[in-house]
Amino acid sequence: MEMKQRMGKRLVLFPLPLQGHLNPMFQLADILHSKGFSISVIHTHFNAPNPDNHTNFTFHPIADGLLETEASTADVIGLFAALNAKCVSPFRDCLSQMLSDQGEPIAFLITDAFWPFTQAIADGLKLPRIVLRTTNISSFVCFAAFPLLRQKGYLPIQDNRLEEPVAELPPLKVKDIPRVSTADPEVVFEFACRTCNEVKASRGLIFNTFEELEESALSAIRQEFGIPVFPIGPFHKRIPPSSSSILPPDKSCISWLNNQSPNSVLYVSFGSIVAIKEAEFLEIAWGLANSMQPFLWVIRPGLVRGSSSGSGATHPLPDELAEMVAGRAHIVGWAPQLDVLAHPATGGFWTHSGWNSTLESVCEGVPMICLPKFADQMANARYVSDVWKVGIQLENGLGRQNVEKAVRRLMVEKEGEEMRERIACLKEKATLCLAEGGSSHKYLENLASHMLSV
Numbered sequence: 001m002e003m004k005q006r007m008g009k010r011l012v013l014f015p016l017p018l019q020g021h022l023n024p025m026f027q028l029a030d031i032l033h034s035k036g037f038s039i040s041v042i043h044t045h046f047n048a049p050n051p052d053n054h055t056n057f058t059f060h061p062i063a064d065g066l067l068e069t070e071a072s073t074a075d076v077i078g079l080f081a082a083l084n085a086k087c088v089s090p091f092r093d094c095l096s097q098m099l100s101d102q103g104e105p106i107a108f109l110i111t112d113a114f115w116p117f118t119q120a121i122a123d124g125l126k127l128p129r130i131v132l133r134t135t136n137i138s139s140f141v142c143f144a145a146f147p148l149l150r151q152k153g154y155l156p157i158q159d160n161r162l163e164e165p166v167a168e169l170p171p172l173k174v175k176d177i178p179r180v181s182t183a184d185p186e187v188v189f190e191f192a193c194r195t196c197n198e199v200k201a202s203r204g205l206i207f208n209t210f211e212e213l214e215e216s217a218l219s220a221i222r223q224e225f226g227i228p229v230f231p232i233g234p235f236h237k238r239i240p241p242s243s244s245s246i247l248p249p250d251k252s253c254i255s256w257l258n259n260q261s262p263n264s265v266l267y268v269s270f271g272s273i274v275a276i277k278e279a280e281f282l283e284i285a286w287g288l289a290n291s292m293q294p295f296l297w298v299i300r301p302g303l304v305r306g307s308s309s310g311s312g313a314t315h316p317l318p319d320e321l322a323e324m325v326a327g328r329a330h331i332v333g334w335a336p337q338l339d340v341l342a343h344p345a346t347g348g349f350w351t352h353s354g355w356n357s358t359l360e361s362v363c364e365g366v367p368m369i370c371l372p373k374f375a376d377q378m379a380n381a382r383y384v385s386d387v388w389k390v391g392i393q394l395e396n397g398l399g400r401q402n403v404e405k406a407v408r409r410l411m412v413e414k415e416g417e418e419m420r421e422r423i424a425c426l427k428e429k430a431t432l433c434l435a436e437g438g439s440s441h442k443y444l445e446n447l448a449s450h451m452l453s454v
């Protein structure tokens with residue numbers, strides 16, 4: 001690992017306590033630490049990180065005041081609203097205390113974009129704030145366009161217009177616009193506007209992506225936001241990432257993969273939040289079984305709605321199905337995903353198209369089947385299938401025949417092979433951009449000097 005001399009400047013990081021946000025924030029922390037910055041992390045009690053996994057950093061817990069009913073990802077917008085209301089005073093007290101402590105001067109505050117309340121506090125304390133947006137740039141452009149999309153009549157989304165193209169944001173269709181199911185869609189709209197306004201008031205915007213993947217979105221966001229933008233990804237490929245996993249990964253899947261042929265296994269995982277109905281679970285399971293391909297499936301506690309969301313057993317397959325796939329399938333509650341994707345036996349990834357999963361798949365050259373469910377996932381899937389052409393969207397429903405067909409297209413047919421070739425080119429670009437002279441390398445140098453210039 002590149003380890004610069006300590007330079008006596010501290011950064012304070014404030015991650016959003018969800019898996020898909022914690023991973024990139026801690027990877028960013030590792031990167032900036034390797035550039036010589038000291039790192040302090042302010043964190044909520046909810047999904048608190050384990051300091052033992054990051055012994056170089058100092059940790060400052062704050063009381064998030066979440067009620068038991070609020071401390072859940074069932075309604076993420078409700079969770080974000082509660083956190084942004086309840087963390088204000090504890091965060092301000094913690095940060096001012098840190099600023100008044102003797103010790104290394106604090107150069108910058110880095111927060112997740114979904115902590116909009118922190119901009120006013122940073123301003124009040126005269127501390128510059130930089131934002132990490134954990135999605136890609138293209139979907140963020142769409143998120144930032146909510147006022148325009150409302151003005152043009154796309155929002156609120158009408159069910160009879162889902163297939164229409166969004167002329168202002170090609171190649172997106174109406175159904176690809178970020179959507180989150182919550183009681184009041186107005187709350188989502190307001191949260192999006194507030195988030196973007198507070199990003200515009202910040203001193204810079206970091207993305208876990210790379211310029212070659214999203215050139216036009218990068219110029220659009222620069223123009224729209226008027227602040228420096230730093231696409232410095234893929235984060236996890238810069239330095240070996242430390243673990244920020246909330247659930248313990250089951251390493252048995254690696255020994256299982258060791259016994260499978262190259263590119264033969266479909267890895268199936270829908271991230272940390274997506275929940276599906278029992279009926280969908282069964283169609284997925286039957287489709288996988290009928291495809292006759294080996295698969296490794298992450299059935300996370302809580303994946304199937306109504307089943308236990310605590311840690312514990314995964315949702316069982318019906319007996320008949322379990323017998324049918326015995327020897328050809330391996331099921332775990334949580335996987336060491338980076339290792340699984342990098343394994344030579346893994347030949348395809350059926351994903352919910354969360355941005356971390358998508359980028360991780362690109363970095364290992366693994367083509368995808370996309371089953372986006374909410375937020376940025378639909379836009380990610382559109383880029384995967386229509387722009388980068390490295391994956392298949394399951395657009396005609398989740399029936400078992402559709403599933404079986406998609407799996408065979410990806411794993412057996414020529415179409416899948418062509419996608420594997422195209423994603424191998426993206427993988428190469430993802431590697432080159434990090435090397436001396438590469439785009440992400442250059443942006444990281446810029447970011448580091450930006451943070452030292454204040």
Ligand code: UDX
Nearest residue numbers: 020023135271272273298334335337354355356357377
């Ligand atoms: C959420 C949103 O859904 C996503 O769209 C947004 O871009 C970020 O926040 P999540 O749904 O969890 O995240 O998906 P994703 O972005 O793919 O992040 C999941 C992370 O968990 C990945 O880094 C992945 O490597 C890790 N993971 C997932 C595991 O380590 N093991 C698993 O079994 C599954």
